[in-house]
Amino acid sequence: MPALPSSAEKLLITDLLSRYQLEGTHGRPVTDLADNLTVYFGMSLIQILDVDESNQVLKCSVWYHYAWKDILLQWDPLEHDGVESIRVPSDKIWLPDIQLYNFADDRLHEQREALVIVNHEGQILWMPQAILRSSCAFNTKYFPFDLQTCHVKFGSWTYNGNKLNIDFVSNQSFDLSDFVFSNEWDIVENYARRTVKYYTCCKDAPFPDLTFTLTIKRKVAFYTFILLIPCALLSLLTLVIFWVPPESPAKLQLGMSVFVAFFFLLMVLADFTPRTAASIPLIGAYFCLSMIMITMSTVLACVAANMFFRGIRINKAPPWLRTLMIDWLSRVFCVHEKVQIPRYEQTGGATISWTTSNEQNGKLPEPEVKFVKLRLLDHETDSRMFAKQESFESCSWDSFSEKSSFLFKNNALLEEVRGIREVIQRHEAKKLAAGEKEKVVLEWRIISCVTDRLCFAVYIVINIVGLLVILFCM
Numbered sequence: 001m002p003a004l005p006s007s008a009e010k011l012l013i014t015d016l017l018s019r020y021q022l023e024g025t026h027g028r029p030v031t032d033l034a035d036n037l038t039v040y041f042g043m044s045l046i047q048i049l050d051v052d053e054s055n056q057v058l059k060c061s062v063w064y065h066y067a068w069k070d071i072l073l074q075w076d077p078l079e080h081d082g083v084e085s086i087r088v089p090s091d092k093i094w095l096p097d098i099q100l101y102n103f104a105d106d107r108l109h110e111q112r113e114a115l116v117i118v119n120h121e122g123q124i125l126w127m128p129q130a131i132l133r134s135s136c137a138f139n140t141k142y143f144p145f146d147l148q149t150c151h152v153k154f155g156s157w158t159y160n161g162n163k164l165n166i167d168f169v170s171n172q173s174f175d176l177s178d179f180v181f182s183n184e185w186d187i188v189e190n191y192a193r194r195t196v197k198y199y200t201c202c203k204d205a206p207f208p209d210l211t212f213t214l215t216i217k218r219k220v221a222f223y224t225f226i227l228l229i230p231c232a233l234l235s236l237l238t239l240v241i242f243w244v245p246p247e248s249p250a251k252l253q254l255g256m257s258v259f260v261a262f263f264f265l266l267m268v269l270a271d272f273t274p275r276t277a278a279s280i281p282l283i284g285a286y287f288c289l290s291m292i293m294i295t296m297s298t299v300l301a302c303v304a305a306n307m308f309f310r311g312i313r314i315n316k317a318p319p320w321l322r323t324l325m326i327d328w329l330s331r332v333f334c335v336h337e338k339v340q341i342p343r344y345e346q347t348g349g350a351t352i353s354w355t356t357s358n359e360q361n362g363k364l365p366e367p368e369v370k371f372v373k374l375r376l377l378d379h380e381t382d383s384r385m386f387a388k389q390e391s392f393e394s395c396s397w398d399s400f401s402e403k404s405s406f407l408f409k410n411n412a413l414l415e416e417v418r419g420i421r422e423v424i425q426r427h428e429a430k431k432l433a434a435g436e437k438e439k440v441v442l443e444w445r446i447i448s449c450v451t452d453r454l455c456f457a458v459y460i461v462i463n464i465v466g467l468l469v470i471l472f473c474m
Helices: 008-023 221-243 248-269 282-309 319-332 355-359 365-378 389-393 399-402 411-473
Strands: 038-053 057-070 085-088 098-099 115-121 121-124 129-135 147-156 164-168 185-199 200-217
Touching: 008 085, 038 147, 038 185, 038 200, 085 200, 129 147, 147 164, 164 185, 164 200, 221 248, 221 282, 221 411, 282 411, 319 411
Parallel strands: 038 164
Antiparallel strands: 038 057, 057 121, 057 129, 085 115, 098 147, 115 121, 147 200, 185 200
């Protein structure tokens, strides 16, 4: 079968690659060793694939843009039927060793194979596709309202600036003409700069590099529903906890439920933040603060419930604590007027007898008059002289003794009156003891209520200050 004639382009490519194979692909395409070869470099950002805060890695899809001059790939178009440009495989010619300095990839090659465009003057254009995984220090302090700045640094890995210079192709930034907008991140700032650095290994040789900087801002729509709104609702429930009476069992149940909910949100937040972050997110600090306040309120509720059900076993509150909580803070938090402490006055220690101090005033003791009157009514005795107390107060003891001497001739009647008086005294003593115990319990209940209101006020102040700090920092 006769061979088909080849086109001028195929013949030209075969001729150029044959010549390149003789020269080799391991040295710079220059005629003099002292010549400086300039490589123009740029990148087109196609898509932000992933921002891994936990592993501190930025993953994005890019197009590299290389341009340089290769003297081994020059020809006269008139000698090759007017062919001015060809495409050759990239592994057949010399390529600059421009590498990503801050790579975070376990792959050997991050770019895909692409043909090299060569024109007749030896100008090379190479635009391979690549998936970059670069290291980036993420700061999640203001998560999810955070701004992240990542740097992507490129330069020759072995050639210094005297052998191979590197500069921008055109724009000193990422080319965003083909960028696919992300659902999670917005690009806020995009720029690049060229720097020259002298390393310790080669202090006399400059090493130029191109650093592309990308500042991105997180979209908060998704996190609003899974973090912010639940956080706001749980904060309202936390406020409700402080309004439940301290002795109520519902306070403990609600407090533990809100605590578990905040802990769950904290675990969700941990999935979006680095494990070894220098600073925790402010929203995480807010979650922890809310959990601390809920724990304090729950502990206080347990103490108040214990005082409410076992208050008879406790001692009186210290004077300084009563002064601080009951006399001062209870008025500040408007608790003093809602719960009044009963005041019990101790009765005098004088025994009721016929030789009491009231005899010196010429009057019968008031309890004795009532007891005698009651007993006389039971014996159907004429008690008209006891109809009014004022009658006893207006007469003297002598006149009253003459008129009622017959009442005390019976010793049994006197003994019964004294017995009744002793029963009444024991009842009054028990009443006073119960009143003192109730007063002690009520004091502790007021102290627990004031402390709960104090925690509520502290919680409100901390929330307001925290929100102001976050807004001011942002």
